[in-house]
Amino acid sequence: MDNFLALGLAAPLVSALGRIGFAKPTPIQAQAIPALLAGRDLIGVAQTGTGKTAAFALPILHRLLANPRRAPQGSARVLILSPTRELASQIAQSFRDLSQGLPLSIAVVFGGVPHGAQIKALARGLDVLVATPGRLVDHLDNGVANLRGVEYFVLDEVDQMLDLGFIKPIRRIVRDLPLKRQNLFFSATMPSDIRRLAAELLRNPIEVAVTPAAKTADRVEQRVILVDEPRKRDMLVELFKDQAMSRAIVFTRTKRGADRVAKALDEAGVDALAIHGNKSQGQRERALAAFRGGAARALVATDIAARGIDIDGVTHVVNFELPEVAEAYVHRIGRTARAGREGIAISLCAPSDRDLLRGIEKLTRLQIATVDRRGHKGPAPSPVVRKAAPPTPNRAAPRDARSRKQGAPMRASRSARRPWWAELQARAVPVV
Numbered sequence: 001m002d003n004f005l006a007l008g009l010a011a012p013l014v015s016a017l018g019r020i021g022f023a024k025p026t027p028i029q030a031q032a033i034p035a036l037l038a039g040r041d042l043i044g045v046a047q048t049g050t051g052k053t054a055a056f057a058l059p060i061l062h063r064l065l066a067n068p069r070r071a072p073q074g075s076a077r078v079l080i081l082s083p084t085r086e087l088a089s090q091i092a093q094s095f096r097d098l099s100q101g102l103p104l105s106i107a108v109v110f111g112g113v114p115h116g117a118q119i120k121a122l123a124r125g126l127d128v129l130v131a132t133p134g135r136l137v138d139h140l141d142n143g144v145a146n147l148r149g150v151e152y153f154v155l156d157e158v159d160q161m162l163d164l165g166f167i168k169p170i171r172r173i174v175r176d177l178p179l180k181r182q183n184l185f186f187s188a189t190m191p192s193d194i195r196r197l198a199a200e201l202l203r204n205p206i207e208v209a210v211t212p213a214a215k216t217a218d219r220v221e222q223r224v225i226l227v228d229e230p231r232k233r234d235m236l237v238e239l240f241k242d243q244a245m246s247r248a249i250v251f252t253r254t255k256r257g258a259d260r261v262a263k264a265l266d267e268a269g270v271d272a273l274a275i276h277g278n279k280s281q282g283q284r285e286r287a288l289a290a291f292r293g294g295a296a297r298a299l300v301a302t303d304i305a306a307r308g309i310d311i312d313g314v315t316h317v318v319n320f321e322l323p324e325v326a327e328a329y330v331h332r333i334g335r336t337a338r339a340g341r342e343g344i345a346i347s348l349c350a351p352s353d354r355d356l357l358r359g360i361e362k363l364t365r366l367q368i369a370t371v372d373r374r375g376h377k378g379p380a381p382s383p384v385v386r387k388a389a390p391p392t393p394n395r396a397a398p399r400d401a402r403s404r405k406q407g408a409p410m411r412a413s414r415s416a417r418r419p420w421w422a423e424l425q426a427r428a429v430p431v432v
């Protein structure tokens with residue numbers, strides 16, 4: 001199935017897709033849409049950037065249109081739960097884009113903003129409600145919302161919702177759902193606790209997993225720079241000397257770290273904004289808009305704030321600190337190389353973070369090209385690629401993985417135009 005019409009979607013949706021410029025379905029869309037149109041429950045396992053939103057939005061919109069009905073007061077026909085406010089807004093926007101011109105009511109409910117407007121929207125009744133779990137539970141407890149009218153229930157980014165401790169509110173919400181409903185469950189990873197939750201909530205689901213070959217991580221050029229902790233900020237500023245790094249998301253582990261790094265970049269003449277959980281909703285939205293619009297070159301973010309954010313043309317993702325949880329690395333680098341484009345991910349790794357790096361290499365089954373910049377005061381004259389650790393012996397290893405065993409050190413560029421690391425052939429070598 002390589003076009004949307006062949007998938008059986010209603011004409012207004014196909015023309016909306018034409019306007020947006022989606023020419024053909026992504027793999028998860030091609031696999032999920034027919035099953036969802038047929039009313040099946042679904043588990044979708046896919047990395048970020050694979051087009052999950054349209055994979056569920058299109059069939060749901062199709063079914064709403066095929067069976068028009070007044071939105072139930074205080075309730076919604078479609079309920080989508082999402083881990084963060086930004087992601088919730090983005091999902092609602094996708095629904096609006098895909099249903100432009102159609103008479104559907106779509107609203108978002110999340111914390112950090114006043115209740116008033118949300119209560120009003122809920123009272124009228126909605127076709128589509130996108131919510132973060134906490135605030136929705138508030139509205140349920142206050143009797144402002146009910147879930148009696150829900151026909152479609154979508155849990156997006158389930159692994160992240162559980163990481164954020166949303167399991168209790170999710171169970172509270174599920175308790176109020178009608179028994180007869182269609183369930184959609186999306187997660188980038190499927191550890192056993194998530195599988196158990198899916199088994200509880202879904203009925204005879206079909207499972208769709210996008211093939212590992214399509215993993216975002218495969219399209220991102222990945223590099224690691226080993227650097228002493230106190231030198232990280234200078235290193236980061238040096239990276240920004242490369243003008244090709246025109247739109248970069250820099251990840252830090254903590255909120256205070258994000259503020260400090262944004263300040264250091266600003267002081268070095270790089271326009272940077274921080275986004276994290278301690279910022280007000282208004283501040284977060286303004287920062288995102290400035291970054292989207294190109295007014296800021298760098299967005300410094302914590303994992304939670306950046307989850308699922310879809311911004312076009314992110315050239316680089318920089319891990320100022322490696323994440324504690326290896327899975328988060330895959331999500332972070334998925335902020336670049338979206339929708340089939342390429343991107344570069346650079347991780348600054350202090351000696352004390354070597355274990356985290358090993359965990360990431362194990363999870364992604366990649367060996368990331370590494371430059372050693374420890375012990376340097378100024379710009380280094382000739383960084384040397386860390387000799388590749390011998391890959392786990394495997395006869396099926398591709399030839400270039402084996403030839404990497406030789407690990408010939410590479411010389412840095414001496415050209416003034418290109419930064420030293422640009423010459424480093426970024427290679428992520430599969431070691432499976």
Ligand code: ADP
Binds near residue numbers: 024025029048052054
């Ligand atoms: P995910 O939820 O899997 O992280 P998104 O649904 O946010 O991914 O989609 C990632 C990007 O791909 C978005 O910019 C979206 O507009 C784009 N996209 C999705 N489906 C298509 C398609 N069929 N053709 C072109 N671009 C697409």
Ligand code: MG
Binds near residue numbers: 052053156
């Ligand atoms: Mg998504």
